[in-house]
Amino acid sequence: MSGFSESEERQELRKQVAKLAATYGPSYFEKQARSGEKTTELWLAIGKQGYMGVNIPEEYGGGGGGVGDVAAVCEELAAQGCPLLMMVVSPAICGSVIARFGTEEQKRRWLPGIADGTETMAFAITEPDAGSNSHKITTTARRDGDEWLLTGRKVFISGIDEAANVLIVAVTEDARRKSGGPGKLKPCLFVVPTDAPGLEANPIDMEIVSPEKQFAVFLDDVRLPADALVGDEDAGLLQLFAGLNPERIMAASFSTGIARYALEKGVAYSKEREVFGVPIGAHQGVSFPLAESKIEIELARLMTQKAAALYEAGDDMAAGEAANMAKYAAAEAACNVVDRVVQVHGGNGITREYGVAALLVAVRVGRIAPVSREMVLNFISTFSLGLPKSY
Structure with a gap:
């Protein structure tokens, strides 16, 4: 990442992942989810194109990139209405831990399957x-x-x-x-x-x-x-944080991806729906909340990119602080935008047809997992501000 823009390679990665995900889209995702089926077809397609293991070293079947790359994949999938939760878990947490602390034999045994999506790891x-x-x-x-x-x-x-x-x-x-x-x-x-x-x-x-x-x-x-x-049975939290920092970065990308998807739906509806002879998006009561969400989402995305860059640079403590902040900001942005988009849709916002009501529960998870917003605030209070612990 140079300055405030991502590398051309990552921008192209985002473009290609979005293109692939769009061929499946929210209708495929919702159909599979509501019928109790899996999104295996999409999962394997992502793996086949090399996007699943983009953060895993090349010698083990991956793309040799960083956590910022796999976070970009996660975000773009969600932004196309296909939020795949196991992207957070398998390549990002498990892949990162094994690549960093596993023996050569462990890497060769487990990483190729994680990279191509054929052996998902929980x-x-x-x-x-x-x-x-x-x-x-x-x-x-x-x-x-x-x-x-x-x-x-x-x-x-x-x-x-x-x-x-x-x-x-x-x-x-x-x-x-x-x-x-x-x-x-x-x-x-x-x-x-x-x-x-x-x-x-x-x-x-x-x-x-x-x-x-x-x-x-x-x-x-x-x-x-x-x-x-x-790894080492005595290494303790060091090894755990090697997985938890990517987890928080991925969770942030998961939230910002869903947030972007929701915002796009809200903006589209605000342009199409007319009341009193003008599109409802012309009214500041509709446009301002959507504009606020655009700002909140972009701020969360920027902190997510910072967290990924710090993690890739090997600065685990600074990455931990930024990853917690990114996860917090992204979850808040996602909850805010979905609430606003449901309101923009009025009664249509709580119908299945318009596909936004289900997002209320989906984004709410971001405030709870993988770490609650209260535990993030505890961390920032003590680690960043130096305040005394309450626990």
């Missing part, structure tokens, strides 16, 4: 009693000879039914014994086959219209080989 960190507190994770890995046994629970795990493997965050039994109390545990990461004996995944009934389902996952002495562990 990610499991959230637990029923831990929520956003990664220090309170209770999923435990204990050694059994050269192998590991994994036991615990996870909740709100996306797309595990369409993933060959899931990257699970746990703590080792040794770490639990040595921790000296809460807040000292070091998370570690394991790649677990989704068909492993002892792993059970139960769907959670959600209101959101999405082809990707959410699951509660139960692990009962799931036996894993030694090389299921990714």
Whole structure:
């Protein structure tokens, strides 16, 4: 990225992804989501064109780009009415962690499938009693000879039914014994086959219209080989943040993409719908809220690009701050614009025909996951402003 414009390569990437996504469009996405089907056809098409693994090193089947590139892919898909949640998870979180901390053998085993979309990988960190507190994770890995046994629970795990493997965050039994109390545990990461004996995944009934389902996952002495562990079991949060910073950057792009899609629909309707002899977009009561949303979306996109650039430069702490800010700003922009666009549509805004009411739930997720807006504000209060912690 040079100055305030993206490179020509990334701009061309956006153009080509948008072109591909437009051949499927919102009607395809909604049809698949409402019928309980998957968007596998689109997913594999993205992989075949090299867009899925654009951030994964070339030697493992990827494009050799950065998180900003895969975030651009995620955003453009959403902007065409095809927001694919697993783009956040598989290539961005799992791909980034394995590329950065995996052994050569692990990279060769898992990255090519992630890159071309043929072996999607899910990610499991959230637990029923831990929520956003990664220090309170209770999923435990204990050694059994050269192998590991994994036991615990996870909740709100996306797309595990369409993933060959899931990257699970746990703590080792040794770490639990040595921790000296809460807040000292070091998370570690394991790649677990989704068909492993002892792993059970139960769907959670959600209101959101999405082809990707959410699951509660139960692990009962799931036996894993030694090389299921990714990276160092003592590295702790460093490895976790290698996945969580891209997660927040991708979540921001996911939100800004949906926001752009909603704004486009609102603007189009405001030009077509006439009341009192003029298009409703001529009235400032309609045009000003849409203009405000344009500003909010572009500001969020700019912070997302900054976060991606800092991450690619290897500045993890600065990237973490910017990624949290971007995720927060993008979720707020998306919630605001969808609310405004529903209002612009009037009664049509809550019909299925016009396709905006379902976005109310979709964008609301951005304020909750992958980290709540309140936890982002906690982080900014303490890390950026130096205020005392309340927790």
